[in-house]
Amino acid sequence: MEQVTGRIREFNRYYTQRIGVLTDHYLGQRSLGEARLLYELSRDPDVRSVRARLGLDSGYLSRLLRALERQDLITLERHPEDGRARIAVFTAAGRAAVSDLDTRSDESVATLVDPLTPDQRRRLADAMDEVQRLLRIAAIEVQPVAAGSAVARSCLHEYAEELSRRFPEGYGPDDLLPASAFAFFLVASDGVAPVGCVGLRVLSPGVGEIKHMWVSPSARRLGVGRRLLASLESSAADLGFTELRLSTHEALPEAIALYQALGYAEIPPYGDDVHGQRFFSLPLFR
Amino acid sequence: MEQVTGRIREFNRYYTQRIGVLTDHYLGQRSLGEARLLYELSRDPDVRSVRARLGLDSGYLSRLLRALERQDLITLERHPEDGRARIAVFTAAGRAAVSDLDTRSDESVATLVDPLTPDQRRRLADAMDEVQRLLRIAAIEVQPVAAGSAVARSCLHEYAEELSRRFPEGYGPDDLLPASAFAFFLVASDGVAPVGCVGLRVLSPGVGEIKHMWVSPSARRLGVGRRLLASLESSAADLGFTELRLSTHEALPEAIALYQALGYAEIPPYGDDVHGQRFFSLPLFR
DNA sequence: GAAAGTATCTGACTAAAGTCAGGTAATCTC
DNA sequence: GAGATTACCTGACTTTAGTCAGATACTTTC
Incomplete structure (x- = not known):
């Protein structure tokens, strides 16, 4: 260092x-x-x-x-x-x-x-891009926002767009939860634009459900999902939740891998989400 | 651009x-x-x-x-x-x-x-190095200095050091021309340290000889030699020289290649430099 | 429709950053 | 050894970049 x-x-x-x-x-x-x-x-x-x-x-x-x-x-x-x-x-x-x-x-x-020669100029621009890209990653911050706010809506819009492309059965705006359903909502932003989001809704007393986690394609493989979940888990624990659950889809292998890597355990199906194919749970401690 | x-x-x-x-x-x-x-x-x-x-x-x-x-x-x-x-x-x-x-x-x-992850940090530092290296190259300026000045002496010292390593017959400080021998002396500097030099001495009226051209190992392959020669040629032309000559050594293939690339023509041996093995000439026009 | 909040404006202030002109002492150049 | 130059100092000044405390007009929330 x-x-x-x-x-x-x-x-x-x-x-x-x-x-x-x-x-x-x-x-x-x-x-x-x-x-x-x-x-x-x-x-x-x-x-x-x-x-x-x-x-x-x-x-x-x-x-x-x-x-x-x-x-x-x-x-x-x-x-x-x-x-x-x-x-x-x-x-x-x-x-x-x-x-x-x-x-x-x-x-x-x-x-x-x-x-500089044209080649050197190109290398300079490339190196500057790399510096800027990495500084932008370093600037990513996760913050709570209102689920009905403009930034949250824009994240959810992109989330729905992407799922509609990836789910064989399709995905539409009607599949999104209404803003009022969320106990809280987190957005990751790099200081310029939002690059990821996740929401939590109450399933039953003490049990929260992770919904609508999304990471912008431009910010994949940079640890944004990991940081969103870490932030969500700690906020949920602070609010007294003792368990987190979530359902996800076979078409999202990177999400499944992330949950498994973070210690989420696969559980039998619950609830009635038509898109739910794989189910996970994590106990929370204060 | x-x-x-x-x-x-x-x-x-x-x-x-x-x-x-x-x-x-x-x-x-x-x-x-x-x-x-x-x-x-x-x-x-x-x-x-x-x-x-x-x-x-x-x-x-x-x-x-x-x-x-x-x-x-x-x-x-x-x-x-x-x-x-x-x-x-x-x-x-x-x-x-x-x-x-x-x-x-x-x-x-x-x-x-x-x-950032340790890997990302390393990539950031590397990209910054690249940016800085290229900006430093862009900052290189060729300027005339007194051949007896401290900066010229330090260049010539490094020049002699390097030739003593590369010439089979060796090279010593005594092989350097005295400061008074130069009509003018150019140093390339990147704003921090000198990265190259070249001097001109008068062979006969209208004929100059390029002597002691050196580029710092840290600044090779960046066009410094080319810029030193371009600057020397234009200064020499302004001073009324009509021909440039030089002698160089088989142990310096990169220098030979540079002279050839810049249009210097090989000529029969002249003078009595014990280290002279290849000889070149370039006509100058105003 | 009142209260709270927001976006901007105004006046009064401050510290930082720098410029310019003129001065003194030491050093260099011829 | 005179004159030019250099390195620094001092006083007087300006601009820039802010901060802070209210005032005003408009909008949102209840």
Whole structure:
């Protein structure tokens, strides 16, 4: 571990120093805060979501917006669906400023990699992808959300889509439990998008049933399922559950393997789930 | 190229955002400027060289140093060889502060990679090494230096060392030309250390001789030799030379291949270099 | 329809980070 | 040994990047 830490720190020192030089260049005369905000708004004009994403103080953001307005780069309009919120509308000058920022940024990167051969450039991009992919994995966090929330619904939608492709008998939205059925619902997210989910419903006092576990295809074989289950088990134990059960399907061998690896024991069929073919149970201790 | 640029920008956005979060943590209550300076001084107490490396304003640096002195972390002493310059001497508290910074930094990196498996961590470190290696290659610059300068001498020293290993007849420091023999001398550097060199001496009016071309083993096969020669050729042409010559040795097949690939034509022996076995020439045009 | 919550704005403030001009002492160059 | 250069210092200043405490208008929840 120490070796890896040292190498990462060395990389970080080198990279930040190298990139600092670049940053100065592509900003032109604009400040970093303004440039970043301008760029983010150009991709997503919703002020509220940009604020959340960049983690800015509302006062600070408000002043930055005022500065962009004074420069006639944007105007702020009322959000069509929520009168409290604002959306940024770019003026012609604003669009020009964004594209200028874009060009400068492209140019400074091009200057950076110019001495490299095409092959070296490709290797650089590949290595950066690998770094980013691994950092994204490291960023995956499991958190409880409301089963009716937008993020939970989007996970369940993808879950149903996938099962409909994999189950010979098919699977439809009607096979999903209603949000009210869940005692709690967990979503794994990598900080950008959800990459997995799982819910728990009460079967009988002290007995919970694991339902609708899903891992995004882009995040398979990275330990997301394992972490979702670990989190679910510990939350369930805290809530006083003493046993977890689940039913799964022959068409999901990776799920079956995971349950077996985590100590779930196969049990006789229970319940009336039409898709249930294999059944498992795990005792919980506090 | 556009694709690669976009991927690099995407990486940069993600990385800087991710790392910003880390930075807050390991600083403790110290400001970024102070912490960075403290760290740099702990590796190299020479104020002058740290100032050059970090590119700081002298007034700003002076104030930062005063702050570190006030906190009893360092004392400033006169540089033993230059009464104008200062070196930082760490107090016990200063050494403790550096090691504290070090520990925090290690910890925050460890927290970052904690969710990864050991294999994933190794892959992360490897990918970071690749990124850094390629960025370092991209940073290589060829610049003229005085043939008697410290950097030129250190290149020539390594050059002689290597030839003494590769030439059956041996090679010693006495085989090197004196600094005064060169019309000009070029060094390739990656921003950290020199990675190659080449010198030109005058054979006769309009005819220059390429001497002592060397590429550091750590930078072979990266196009450094090619760039050194391109730079030398254009400088020589600017100075009015119309022909370049060189002698090389059978024990250096990679050099011979490079000269041939760049259009140097083999010519009959000339001069009296005891190590000369193969001879090449290139006409120059302005 | 009242209460609670949300999205933004405003004013007042702070610390960090840096710039610039001018000064002193030491050293280098001729 | 004069003049230029270098390394650093000091004072005065600016910009950036925030924080915090309320105020206001709108929306959601009960």
